[in-house]
Amino acid sequence: MQQVTVIVIGAGQRGKTYSNYALDYPEKLKVVGVADPNTVACRQLQKLHNVPEDRLFDDWTKVLAQDKFADAVIISTPDQLHKDPAVACANAGYHILLEKPMATTEQGCRDIVEACKRNNIILSVCHVLRHYPPMRKIKELIDSGLVGDIVNIQHTEQVGYWHFAHAFVRGNWCREDTSTFSLLAKCCHDVDLLSWWMSKYRCTGVSSFGSLFHFRKENKPPGSSSRCLDCKVETKCCYSAKKLYIDIYKMGNSDWPVSVICNNPSIESITEALQHGPYGRCVYDCDNDVCDNQVVSMRFSGGRTATLTMVAFTESVGQRIVRVFGTKGEINLSAAGDVRHYDFLSQQTVDVTVDFPASSARVRSSSLGHDLADFYLMDNFVHALAMKDPSIIPASAEDILTSHLLVFEAEKARRQSRVISFEEH
């Protein structure tokens, strides 16, 4: 297989995770350039991948000021910085692995897909769950007709109480004006799964309710301070930044989420970050405005229905619960990733075997994100490029555009408190 070369644009958490693939499979992928204004992040990737000095850039635009020097780019910049680099890279002839959401506006999403089509670019959007074997198994079982005609799917995204506080109250995704609304930031994966599982049917309408229920100033406990490190009631707060970062570090975790708040975690650097940075703020005294719970109801042709629930207040972090109801049986995915089938005729429950392809055997623990889905996503992207076969990527650019547009419609429905019908479109 021909080695693929890639430039990492945005050397943060996600950029690092995806480029680990090149460390595990150096014969398949090589990182030949890095762009990031954060010099520490940039240098870390340079060192790991032996990137030449003249291929380090402090901004994505500077990559494009050079003649094309790689097959592809990984665009893992913040949400609002996806569209411009994606369109420019497509115009420059780079194949693209693009972090989700594709863009924070409908038009931005359309522009990316149009630029990729016009330039014959292979585009993979990081809807990692499409690559996760249990989700693929559900698709296979649905399409096989095992449970008859599909009537309804219930899908729950359990964000995790501390994860929500970290990312959506104190962190990068806490405000719509600097990032985007939480349904797009967190659940474009999930709407995409529903639309993929239901792909035989047309979505004919959507409605949605949701709110920022809890992380509000009026819920601030009496006697609390605006920062956890000098808060008198911190020990009684499950969202305490001290518990989330310092106590976890003391237990031996210097990876995510601790690695997000400072470049080189130590007690001193974490304390400094909590004293002065955004992650030390009281969760009831931040400038956050995104929903912490939202439901989306979807209607499909023939009267089928599906619901998505996104909720912050869960023990589990990121694990989805799925129930597929067909006319002849049920398929369930538990939070632990187990797939079960119940058959109405035999009244038997069967544990369904899910294969995790063997090529993952060399993957180091640092590349195992999203229960290996990050690895499969990269593996499919690299193989699609090496074989010049975009069909290896399980979702086409149009599929992903369609599911992003559905997210925008669902959010419109929530804001306007109405049902949006697509029947006339």
Ligand SMILES: NC(=O)c1ccc[n+]([C@@H]2O[C@H](COP(=O)([O-])OP(=O)(O)OC[C@H]3O[C@@H](n4cnc5c(N)ncnc54)[C@H](O)[C@@H]3O)[C@@H](O)[C@H]2O)c1
């Ligand atoms: N697919 C998933 O499951 C998943 C999970 C988490 C995050 N994400 C998405 O991935 C993206 C990156 O998230 P992250 O957690 O890695 O964030 P991050 O902040 O760790 O990384 C983003 C990096 O982009 C860099 N950057 C900013 N401006 C730049 C520019 N002009 N040129 C080049 N680099 C620039 C930042 O300095 C930073 O290092 C976001 O869009 C996020 O929503 C996706």
